Amino acid sequence: MSEKPFAGQTVVVTGGGTGIGRATALAFADAGAAHVIVTGRRQSRLDQIAALSPAIVKVQADVRTEEGAEQVAQAAQKHGGKVDVLVHNAGIYRQTPVGEADIQLARDMVETNIIGPVLLTKVLLPLITAPGGSIVFVSSVAGHNPEPYAAMYAVTKAGAHSLTLTWAKELANRGIRVNAVAPSAVRTEVYDANGLTPDQIDGIFKMFASNNPLGRTGVVEDVAPWILHFANPANSWVTGQILTIDGGFDLTSSSDSPYSPYTGPSEAAW
Numbered sequence: 001m002s003e004k005p006f007a008g009q010t011v012v013v014t015g016g017g018t019g020i021g022r023a024t025a026l027a028f029a030d031a032g033a034a035h036v037i038v039t040g041r042r043q044s045r046l047d048q049i050a051a052l053s054p055a056i057v058k059v060q061a062d063v064r065t066e067e068g069a070e071q072v073a074q075a076a077q078k079h080g081g082k083v084d085v086l087v088h089n090a091g092i093y094r095q096t097p098v099g100e101a102d103i104q105l106a107r108d109m110v111e112t113n114i115i116g117p118v119l120l121t122k123v124l125l126p127l128i129t130a131p132g133g134s135i136v137f138v139s140s141v142a143g144h145n146p147e148p149y150a151a152m153y154a155v156t157k158a159g160a161h162s163l164t165l166t167w168a169k170e171l172a173n174r175g176i177r178v179n180a181v182a183p184s185a186v187r188t189e190v191y192d193a194n195g196l197t198p199d200q201i202d203g204i205f206k207m208f209a210s211n212n213p214l215g216r217t218g219v220v221e222d223v224a225p226w227i228l229h230f231a232n233p234a235n236s237w238v239t240g241q242i243l244t245i246d247g248g249f250d251l252t253s254s255s256d257s258p259y260s261p262y263t264g265p266s267e268a269a270w
């Protein structure tokens, strides 16, 4: 395969100022992309990544809004006039235990993790290279492996799986491929909004690591290369696939979330 498979391409990575999205955006720039449009709400994070590569185009935009989607489209018009790769990465994780689910948090997750990609894909579709374009979702093992207390997050990621499969079929006749990665625990800021201290989260990650068949949790560099593999024009006969990246976590039975700050019973009563 070419060392610069994305030469001349325009790539969009939502939520690319931090975590998995940041690593992915930088990897696309390294792999020759001419323009990597990176979105997010925090300008400081966008400024930081833009300083690392001339290919990075920062767009402060909220994925939940039509205005945000239009801003991304305008940036793509200006930088290449097309979109070769669209990575739906922006996402939030909040816990919503069944008996005390905060409905606003549930709505926020649906708006960010599902409506955001639907809105942006609709607006960018006329710009997506056809044939040859590629859409990649950053989903989660939670989309298929139940995590107690995180049902609404899981719903959004199962929804991402459905969008992947349905759009893969719907867009195949245009030659646009749609795939997803489904990682397990990767230590990023996504965990920081659930009321635990960094030390507590570190402790939980140690526990995740000890329960993982390959003996560790993930890092962003475990995930980003697979997003690039899916998007690589050389892999033009792969669509509708959801790749679990989890160190073998799926091989173990799902269990109570050691992450949860909630203590209610989650095991079946029978």
Ligand SMILES: NC(=O)c1ccc[n+]([C@@H]2O[C@H](COP(=O)([O-])OP(=O)(O)OC[C@H]3O[C@@H](n4cnc5c(N)ncnc54)[C@H](OP(=O)(O)O)[C@@H]3O)[C@@H](O)[C@H]2O)c1
Binding pocket: 014, 015, 016, 017, 018, 019, 020, 021, 039, 040, 041, 042, 043, 045, 061, 062, 063, 064, 088, 089, 090, 091, 092, 093, 112, 138, 139, 140, 141, 182, 183, 184, 185, 186, 187, 188, 189, 190, 191
């Ligand atoms: N880390 C894991 O263990 C893990 C596992 C499975 C799946 N994932 C998925 O991986 C993706 C990336 O998460 P991460 O782990 O890298 O965490 P992260 O560092 O918190 O990244 C999430 C990114 O999404 C952006 N974002 C959130 N709401 C947004 C909005 N309304 N508009 C625009 N951007 C928004 C955030 O930027 P701003 O806050 O500045 O907007 C942030 O840059 C998410 O979809 C997550 O569900 C993560």
